[in-house]
Amino acid sequence: MTQMPPLVALVGNPNAGKSALFNALTGARQKIANYPGVTVERKSGRATFDDGRPVEMIDLPGAYSLDPDSLDEAVTRDVVLGNLEGHRRPDALVIVLDAGNLDNHLRFALELIAQGLPTVVALNMVDLAERDGLKLDADKLSRALGVPVIETVAVRRRGLAPLMAELEQALKAPRPPGDPVAISFGAQNQRARDIARSVIISETAGRQWTRRMDSVLLHPVGGVVILLALLFLMFQAVYGWSEAPIGWIESGFALLSDAITGALPDGLFRSFLTDGVIAGVGSVIVFLPQILILFLFILLLEASGYMTRAAFVMDRVMAAVGLSGHSFIPLLSSFACAIPGIMATRTIMDQKERLATILIAPLMTCSARLPVYTVIIGAFIPATTVGPGIGLQGLVLFGLYISGILGAMLAASVIQRFVTQSQTSSFLIEMPRYQWPRLNDIALGLWQRAWVFLRRAGTIIFAATIILWALLSFPKAPEGSGVSQVEYSVAGRIADGLEPIVRPIGFNHDIALALIPAMAAREVAVSALATVYAIDAADDEAAATSLGPKLAADWSLATALAFLAWFVFAPQCISTIAVTRRETNGWKWPIFMVTYLFALAYAAAGITYWTARSFGL
């Protein structure tokens, strides 16, 4: 039997650079960002020693102690103590310390060292400490702690080789079991501070960037204005900056569709390619630029260190509905996707607050809704400007985001009052130093998102669209009967069953048809509509025009608005429901979530439709 590679855990305070170090050592691409609580799960990867022997590394959530206050910290404790079912206890620890923050971070290091496992300390972020005018004596720190200390800069891959060499040594010669006399928290704190003070070589007042930036970004009035302006800019940019690239992709698909129409004889296979694949999946892929712009903003906010400042600014507003600035961070992430947002709630200390945050996360407008919103807005809202640099379409999109946020606030206050019956929420968070976002990280992040999106388009969206195409194409309507193919098909008949339910809220047969496959992924609503119209088009010429104009010709404005209102609330995403089940350990809360969201969606669409109708739209 071959020996298992040694297992080494990276542990330390939140935001110390554990994931950055993990990525540098293993070549993994764990998410790194400049706020505490980015990693919430155990992740493993493989690194190698100098001689090529493998070592299994694990990246862990940051923690302040082995006595957890939140679920992510509990993961770390379980791994370090070897309590995690199905996993062995690590053979060694790499303690990652933020060099600029020893006073506060050394205490946890002492607690970890007392575990008695072979241990190496990575004194990380020494570059930042130097920027702030702090020079430390690593050897002295090593003597004080009784374990090797290596200076590292994880993001520049500095110090990796010596770190691995020390780790190899440490694994060979296990430390004698730790001092069994557990010293108290207070005594540990005291010792940590003494050590921290003693290892300082020199200390000059740095330029205090963080403090100066904060006096602007946390300004009682200015801070609020800046946050709102940032969000507004973000949603305007999603619209304004994406127009040209979307146009290029659209023309690309149009050319492709023409080429196929020219090259293949009319028939089922050609319909499959042009109506199913290109009209359907293509109609979703064109939104890639928008999604990337949105992610660009979110990545910049996360990498710069602004995230916790936004939480600070929002705390009071969130408190009004029983939440806190802490829940604002997962909610902001949910603008990208609710799934990582729901995972990120593990960092919330108050369990009722965490539950409420999970339940409202799907109301944040995730990127999967963008295609739906954009198609409808593009078809029904004129592209005029209402002010310098402010387009009406972008404004409507902003309005949809705001509706989601207001809906979420309302839902949160009702849930906190009547469901979780919680009076408390708490906000206590470490705010990291600002950093310039590194171009590489941002580019990598965007590339990953683009890849995820295209893979989604190629798998879930493709599959759902193809199944729908097949259900729409059979059975064939009798030639010359005048019956529309869509009405005659299996899918058309299924939609007939749903139509009476959604008719009162202004939805037509096509929408009824698109709603069911859109449960797989919201974008499918768009590809489904595109496929419906492509199949029903009188001729190929008509089939080739894009979806927007067809909708504009076919739907009333009231119906379009009701459709938008529906998508603000509807929990049309099976993966979100699944992750909610996992994170709440049961079916109770996902069922509750789906029920209240569908009820809200139905009510909102209905109210929108009838209000619009009464205005004669």
Add this chain to the structure above:
Amino acid sequence: MQLDHLPLNRAAVIRAIDWDVLPDQEGHRLRSLGFEPGVAIEALHKGILMWRDPLAVRVGRMTVALRTNVAAAIDCELKT
């Protein structure tokens, strides 16, 4: 003087913390963030609009945001 009344940008020291009025979790987190009697502290920013809540303070070399109700449990003394 309670931390929430501390003038901004003045060096101070934590004199005492009333752990009993703090909810368990917050007390524990506060401790693990390094809040202890004798530690240097400075109030940096006072929150938003009319609420002036939460508060950003500096403890050691770290900036921490906390609510005024928690800050009220922390008794401080200005350095002269």
